[in-house]
Amino acid sequence: MDFVNLEMKTTTSTLYNTQMLPVMEHFYTIQGEGVHQGKAAYFIRLGGCDVGCVWCDVKDSWEAGRHPLRSIDFLVNEVTKTPSQIVVITGGEPLMHDLTELTKALKAAGLRTHMETSGSSPLSGTWDWITVSPKKFKAPLLEVLQHASELKVVVFNKSDFDWAEKHAVLVPPSCKLFLQPEWGKREAVTPLIIDYIKDHPQWQLSLQIHKYINVP
């Protein structure tokens, strides 16, 4: 009987979720950034990025071929072993992959789908929340900015405030606006961000709290 059940499950998964994606890591943690900071969330970090930010805090993700291919069924199963209600698809640059089937399967499992993206590749997938973090190294596409739930600009130097404003006019009126210190420059840029927000109160500060509390 067990054998029959196993066979049925395998057949179903090959019928619906044949797609494989390169996965660097997947982990259950606390969302450390933006509007959903502090909430439990399951992260799936996809391999592959063609943006090349000099200060990227996850450069090992860039080469897709270095990461094992995982099936959508496997990923949904891993998430649903936890009580998490939110799954965050990040990378790497997740939009380098077609995320239609992955998000369809996650939503079918009752999960809320969030994504962290630079917005530099075409939009795919069904999303409850899209965080766009625009990069000078490969600018975001208008079609992604127009679907942003939050805009999160990393501040590495003073010129990033202009970069932030340039994109703030391209997102929907409901989009939340965040400035996040580049981690390596946080001591120098956090005071600049505080002054900027006091003068431009439509912006909010986003800190990477997971790095302060030592969780992934």
Ligand SMILES: C[S@@+](CC[C@H](N)C(=O)[O-])C[C@H]1O[C@@H](n2cnc3c(N)ncnc32)[C@H](O)[C@@H]1O
């Ligand atoms: C590693 S990226 C992956 C998702 C996507 N490629 C992107 O850049 O949005 C996840 C988030 O971390 C931010 N980030 C990356 N390196 C950072 C750093 N050194 N300091 C602060 N934020 C950083 C990105 O801007 C993005 O909001």
Ligand SMILES: Nc1nc2[nH]cc(C(=O)O)c2c(=O)[nH]1
């Ligand atoms: N805890 C935690 N929160 C995060 N928010 C965005 C992250 C990312 O790398 O996309 C991230 C991450 O890597 N860890």
Ligand code: SF4
């Ligand atoms: S776009 Fe994201 S993953 Fe790619 S280099 Fe920049 S911060 Fe890193």
Ligand SMILES: [Mg+2]
């Ligand atoms: Mg991170």
